[in-house]
Amino acid sequence: MKKALASLFLSLIRICTRKLVIKLILLFTSIIILAVSTLTFISYKMLEKQSVESNLAGSTNNLRLVNKNVRNYIGEVSQFTSPQYRYEQIMNALRNESDDTTSRMYLEDYLRVLFYSRTDVEGIFLYLIDENKVYTLTSKDITVKTSYNDTIPNEPWFKMTLADKKNRYAQSLLENTDIGYGVNSDQVFIASHRVLRDLVDRKPRAILSMVMNSSYRDEMVKDSSLKEGEDLLLLDMNMVPYYASDQPTLKYLDDAEFRSHLLNLPQGGQFTWSDGIKKYMAIVDVEKQEGWRMIKLLPYVEIYKAAQTNRNLSYSIGAVLLFFSILLIMLTVNAITKPIKILTRKMRRFSEGNFDVEMKVKGMDEVAYLSDQFNLMVLRTGNLINEKYKMKLVQNSAILKALEAEINPHFLYNALQAISTKALKSGVEDITEMVDALALTLRYCIGGKEFVLLKEEIEHIENYMLIQKARFGKRLLIVYDLEDEWHEFEIPRLTLQSLVENSVKHAVEKADIPVTIVIAARMEGQHMVIRVTDNGPGMNADRLKQVRSSLLERWEDRHGDSIGLKNVNTRLELLYGDEAGIEINSDESGTETRMMMPRKDGGTIV
Known part of the structure; x- marks a missing residue:
């Protein structure tokens, strides 16, 4: 039975959350219910407190007046x-x-x-x-x-x-x-x-x-304003009763707890007491000279009666507001999601291969913008299909541009994150230097050159590292093991930077100790080898095997978090063939990434 109910509940949740309109209605309804319920509860509590305090204050003042009058009367009779x-x-x-x-x-x-x-x-x-x-x-x-x-x-x-x-x-x-x-x-x-x-x-x-x-x-007792269910007692200093609003009230004096409360209030005050049937708030006023005690017993039901009336009124108003709010939410959400529903049907037809669909654009909001972009996408898709053979001619170039473009968003995210972290930690003193470095980095990323000198790539890495040091401080150190003659060699743009970024992501971010990244270049036969080494936590054997396998996958089948290395490896293979590529080794002492490119006579890499 429990499993069936649980299954039914999950089915209802899936049905309710399947459509955007239901999600929005549930979201806004929950917010409105929470807001209205909270305000109603707070309002009730405030009114309840105010009503109770007013009731007790009024009863206390009336009781004090009655006790004073009774005391004066008894003194007057004694004097008479x-x-x-x-x-x-x-x-x-x-x-x-x-x-x-x-x-x-x-x-x-x-x-x-x-x-x-x-x-x-x-x-x-x-x-x-x-x-x-x-x-x-x-x-x-x-x-x-x-x-x-x-x-x-x-x-x-x-x-x-x-x-x-x-x-x-x-x-x-x-x-x-x-x-x-x-x-x-x-x-x-x-x-x-x-x-x-x-x-x-x-x-x-x-x-x-x-x-x-x-x-x-x-006549004097009338000033106490006794209401239904309330009782009044007049006692002398020896707890002898002189007046009781009704005969059953005298039985309260036989209760040890009641008498104990009275004796514990020699100066007067309030206490809570129950006769086993009703719960009372007892207000005690004690006359200072002769010790006369005037006790008024107020049933809690009567004290909170006005508060309960206010509560019911508040709940009624809250329910009405909630009803109209939900109605307004449903109308508003349907009005907002109706164009989205139409756009969804058009996109479904488009996904089925119908390129004649067109979405009517109304208004200037985001949905209208999406509709306009959908129409433009349909038109462009049709044109692209008609010109598919042209894409074959520029396939390699398009892939290279796509690979370069994929690096930039990831790097820009990290750079902006570093700036935000630095601003939070140290104020604004270093922001100018970081923004300048970011500007140089952006200019370098959007540059039109496909090949750059190694020294230009190094300058770009220095700007990149300036931003990263703002994030990690002394935890990050970079060392260049390069001779001057290597600075004039040409390499594909943003390849070395991707290797360094990989070390930052998988070594510096995951280590609690300072990490040193070393960039070195050497000739090995007819290949120029650039090594990026770090002393981070490294990878275990299974993880290393997984990363190496990802480098052998086709670019279209890529997955996981080694996209940067796969990007560089694919670009090198497209530019230089199978003689170029990426190798990676890792153990507990750190990770070494090798980028190999063939060398032509004259010392340049093409």
């Missing part, structure tokens, strides 16, 4: 229970309450003043410690009543109020609304207790308790 201006009168009334009717009436009036001074008071209780007597005034019964209750000292809030250094205690009524006075209501928020001590002996005479309803608290 302190009889600052009538403290002595109240103390006198408390001392004489059991025996003096006027004192009892004074206390009742004081409670009424407090009760009607605020709209959020649910009930006021004055507990006389020594008598276990309670004055009660609530919103359900606006008459001040008195009763006896000896259980109040057992209440936790009673002990905590007496133990407080500031003689006050704010009791949470979130989980238990009954403070021992029999008043139980779901609408209460907090009970503020105040110890009234005698100024003389500092003995506690009474505790004034005010139960506040949730009206003010609810």
